[in-house]
Amino acid sequence: MADSSSPAEPPQDSGDDVLELNKDLERMIENVESISVQLTWMAYDMVALRTSPELGASMRRLEEEYHRCRVVVSGDRDQKPESDTCPEPAATTLNQM
Template identity: 60%
Template sequence: MTGSASLPEIPRDNNEGVLELNKDLETMIENVENISVQVTWMAYDLVALRTSPELGSSLQKLEEAYRRCRAAVFGVQQPEKAEVLDPTAAAHI
């Protein structure tokens, strides 16, 4: 391959470079693991909402109660929520 000839060669005796590379690889692996966990929870939530549509309305009521309680405790009006997932909309996906 002509493209492989243009790649710089990594010095074999550079321990600092190898340690830095290992550290970078560990960081990337950790990031991928975190993303994987987030995707797994998203899939779990989707299955839970499709299995039990009333769960969405229960969560919405719980969020509203939390906002009222927080406003009462801190004496500050909380901003309105952006949007809550409609459990019936998930069934049409």
Template identity: 60%
Template sequence: MSDSSLPSQLPGTSDDDDLSELNKNLERLTEDIEQMSVQLTWMAYDVVALRTSPELAAAMSDLEEAYHGCREAVCGDVHRETHADNCPDTAATTLAQI
């Protein structure tokens, strides 16, 4: 009869490990859902901003073109290597990042 109590203790230890793993998985899933929620909120904000003011997309495009024109005027031809050292990389500076 003392042998029958031994098997009951082994699954208990396994249950604790299973619960610990389950808690870790639930925590990870909760963090993933929170990140998706934040991304979805920003996407919804962008859609609302564009639908509220459809001219915004055109204005942003015009502003980006003006930026590139000013950059060429200040830095010269951005494809030449001599002036590229004096000006920041255009790929690193875009209106989408602002």
């Protein structure tokens, strides 16, 4: 059997270990907070879409119009806009969407 009076190992620098642990914990807390915010927005979106189903269709049309206008304004000819001009802001209303 091994002698139980073996020399004790020298204590490791626990200050660095504690700092590393604190950094890891802070990183994990930030990740959890980020996930919590994302889940909150997802829940909000679900409630908004269930309350007003036409909201999703309106948002898709708005996004499509935005992309068309962006292509026309930026002059990016690689992407062909579906219409030649952007709709006038006064001509587009929420009721039309």
